[in-house]
Amino acid sequence: MAKFLTLNTHSWLGEDSELALEILGKQILAAxxxxxxxxxxxxxxDSPDVLQAPYTLENQHHLHEDxxxxxxxxxxxxxxxxxxxxWAYGHIGYDEYHEGVALLSKQPFTSERSVLTSNVDDEYDYHTxxxxxxxxxxxxxxxxxxxGHFSWWKNDFKSEWHRLEATLATEEAPLVIMGDFNNPENTPGHELILASPLKLKDSxxxxxxxxxxxxxxxxxxxWENNDKALRIDYIFISQQLEVTQSHVLFDGKEQPLISDHFGVECVIK
Known part of the structure; x- marks a missing residue:
């Protein structure tokens, strides 16, 4: 069995970010x-660089202590x-932060790379x-x-997805694609992924x-002026993988809210 988790952390932007990190850490330890x-x-x-870091991705932005x-x-x-x-750096967020995406693994990475998916490549443009x-x-x-952290359908999600799709087209290993897709279930963006030649399913x-x-x-x-609860965070997996469980976490019910997004975990057989 293999267990996966995805979460848009909204890191350092909540009322008690240290507590949120601790809650997330405890869940990781337990699961x-x-x-x-x-x-x-x-x-x-403006925070200090890490001089010696457990971080190996080449050609990426400096890792900071925080x-x-x-x-x-x-x-x-x-x-x-x-x-x-x-960790891969995307753009400046809220005028104060370098914002990006990360992967954590129990086993070492045998390869790692960052792929620009957007039409723009400008750290001052949040569309990057x-x-x-x-x-x-x-x-x-x-x-x-x-x-991945993708744009909304109206902001060029389609081309972002196609760039990632092209990058993964020759990949032979099973795929587990996780993140904030900003496209709700049963909308064109969600349907585009399910129809992909990558042959994915929504876990x-x-x-x-x-x-x-x-x-x-x-x-x-x-999602300003949105009046609905939406599913926009996903774990998409290759068709040959069998998923036994999928649970939404940190939704303010069984577990406290730690971000403006809930987390999603799945168990693959």
Whole structure:
């Protein structure tokens, strides 16, 4: 069995970000995920660089001491659990942060790369988007895992998806593509992914055991004036993988809210 988690962390932007990180860390310790995908992984623009970091992705932005993924990995390590991680920088968020995406894995990454998916490549333009692609061993099998934070349908999601799709077209390892897709279930963006030649399925729809549904509530950043709870955070997996469970976490019910998004976990057989 293999366990995956995705969460748009909204890091350092909540009322008690340190507590949110601790809650996330405790969940990771309890669930023992194989791979974790995080979005809105922030670090302050003016915070110090890490001089010697457990971080290997080439040609990427400097890692800072307050990088959310780094702090999470340090929290876990202090409690005796080691995760490898990598981070890809996308753009400046809220005028204060370098914002990007991250992947954490129990096993070392055998390859890792950042792919520009957006039409623009300008850190001062929030439309700049990168997906993080890595390979790692999961339950004895090599898998290709992805963390992505995509634009809305009206803001060129289609071309962003097609760029990622083209990058993964020759990938032979099973795919697990996770993240904030900003396209609700049963809309053109969601349908585009399900019709992809990558032959993916929505793990939440495919799972035998499911809890939860929506991953955002009404009006949040990027969804101003929205009046509905929507499912926009997903784990898409290759058709040959069998998913047994899918659960929405951190929804303010069984677990507290720690972001403006809920998390999604799945178990693959």
């Amino acid at each position: 023992d995920y194989d791979v974790i995908a995080l979005q809105e992984v922030n670090q302050r623009i 990088n959310y993924a780094l702090k999470l990995v340090e929290y876990l390590k202090e409690r005796g659990v080691n995760y490898y991680f990598t 988007r990168r997906a993080l692609i890595a390979k790692t061993q999961v339950a004895g099998q090599e898998m290709c895992v992805v963390s 939440h729809l495919a799972a035998k055991e499911v809890t939860g549904g929506a991953t955002i509530l009404q009006d949040i950043d990027g």
